[in-house]
Amino acid sequence: MAKLTVTVNKGRCIASGDCVELAPGVFRLDADEKSEVYNPSGAADNVIVAAARACPAKAITVIDAESGAQLFPIKK
Numbered sequence: 001m002a003k004l005t006v007t008v009n010k011g012r013c014i015a016s017g018d019c020v021e022l023a024p025g026v027f028r029l030d031a032d033e034k035s036e037v038y039n040p041s042g043a044a045d046n047v048i049v050a051a052a053r054a055c056p057a058k059a060i061t062v063i064d065a066e067s068g069a070q071l072f073p074i075k076k
């Protein structure tokens with residue numbers, strides 16, 4: 001399991017809760033109902049990437065902390 005850097009752009013988050021539903025060990029909603037990352041290693045890498053992909057606001061970025069490669073969103 002790679003070490004991931006997972007970030008949420010709270011300005012984009014619309015509090016849909018998809019990420020919390022898919023990876024409750026990683027994401028939670030804060031007092032303002034915005035998603036926050038409380039444990040970036042709280043789920044398997046593919047689950048975290050799937051949660052980022054599921055975000056309707058494209059607010060989640062996932063980076064492989066070791067290689068620096070951005071896993072989501074995919075850079076074109």
Ligand code: SF4
Binds near residue numbers: 008017019
């Ligand atoms: S899936 Fe996206 S919009 Fe929904 S709560 Fe998570 S970060 Fe916010």
